[in-house]
Amino acid sequence: xxxxxxxxxxxxxxAIFYGALLPPDYKSSVSSSTKEVLAPVSDFVKExxxxxxxxxxxxxxxxxxxxAIVNLLLGVTLLAPLGIAWFNGFIVGSIATYGDxxxxxxLLLPHGIxxxxxxxxxxxxxxxxxxxxxxxxxxKRGAPLEAFKYALSKFKLIFILxxxxxxxxxxxxxxxxxxxxxxxxxxx
Numbered sequence: 001x002x003x004x005x006x007x008x009x010x011x012x013x014x015a016i017f018y019g020a021l022l023p024p025d026y027k028s029s030v031s032s033s034t035k036e037v038l039a040p041v042s043d044f045v046k047e048x049x050x051x052x053x054x055x056x057x058x059x060x061x062x063x064x065x066x067x068a069i070v071n072l073l074l075g076v077t078l079l080a081p082l083g084i085a086w087f088n089g090f091i092v093g094s095i096a097t098y099g100d101x102x103x104x105x106x107l108l109l110p111h112g113i114x115x116x117x118x119x120x121x122x123x124x125x126x127x128x129x130x131x132x133x134x135x136x137x138x139x140k141r142g143a144p145l146e147a148f149k150y151a152l153s154k155f156k157l158i159f160i161l162x163x164x165x166x167x168x169x170x171x172x173x174x175x176x177x178x179x180x181x182x183x184x185x186x187x188x
Contacts, residue, residue, distance in 0.1 A: 004127040008120055011082050012089040019093025027098035034095065053170075061166035064115060068122035068158050072151050075126025076133045076144070085123045088116060106180050111169035118161035125151035 022030070067084060074080030092112070096104045128147050135142025180186065 001124060001128050004131060005124045008081060008085045008123045008127055012085045012116075012120060015086040015089025016093035016096075019090040019095075020097040022094050024098065027094045030091070030094040031098050034091065057163075057166040057170040060169050061163055064119065064162045064166065065159065067119055068155075068162060071119070071122040071126035072129065072148075072155070073126075075129040075151075078127065078130040078134065081123035081126040081130070085120060088119060092116070100186070102184075103177070103180065103186060106177050107173060110173045110176055111165045114161055114168060115165035118158045118165065121154070121161075122158050125154060 019027075019030070071081045071084055092108060096108055098104065125147075129144055129151055132142040132147040133144040136144050
């Protein structure tokens with residue numbers, strides 16, 4: 001699984017680098033697109049702050065869990081885990097380096113370390129399943145079922161990490177950002 005880890009992490013790192021090197025107008029477009037995608041969540045937060053406080057970790061957890069499941073189930077395509085790794089790296093690279101970099105990193109880092117570790121681990125596991133599937137199909141010597149069983153055995157860890165990340169993203173990240181805004185005098 002070392003090769004799969006190197007491939008996934010390389011794709012992720014290259015995507016961060018690519019996203020970070022985008023011209024500011026492209027980063028602005030990525031930022032705007034991200035805000036548009038999150039607009040329904042933002043509207044819900046404004047209209048239902050108590051419900052949001054209680055349900056937001058579950059919404060975040062559910063969305064991230066779906067990505068991890070896609071990584072595992074579509075690993076046989078080889079492209080899904082790599083595409084998800086690329087997309088996440090691209091978003092991190094472009095968003096983190098657009099505008100107030102310190103603010104963006106504070107908003108990404110607390111939960112992002114945990115969340116991205118789980119997502120990338122699921123991509124590595126999914127890619128391993130895919131590689132074993134291709135070996136079996138082409139060379140008649142792969143072990144996709146064993147790789148899938150192994151990936152499922154590790155899914156408990158991914159589940160726990162994503163749950164922790166969702167709680168951190170919902171409650172800890174906003175608190176850290178609020179303290180940053182107070183200290184720096186930034187607008188919230």
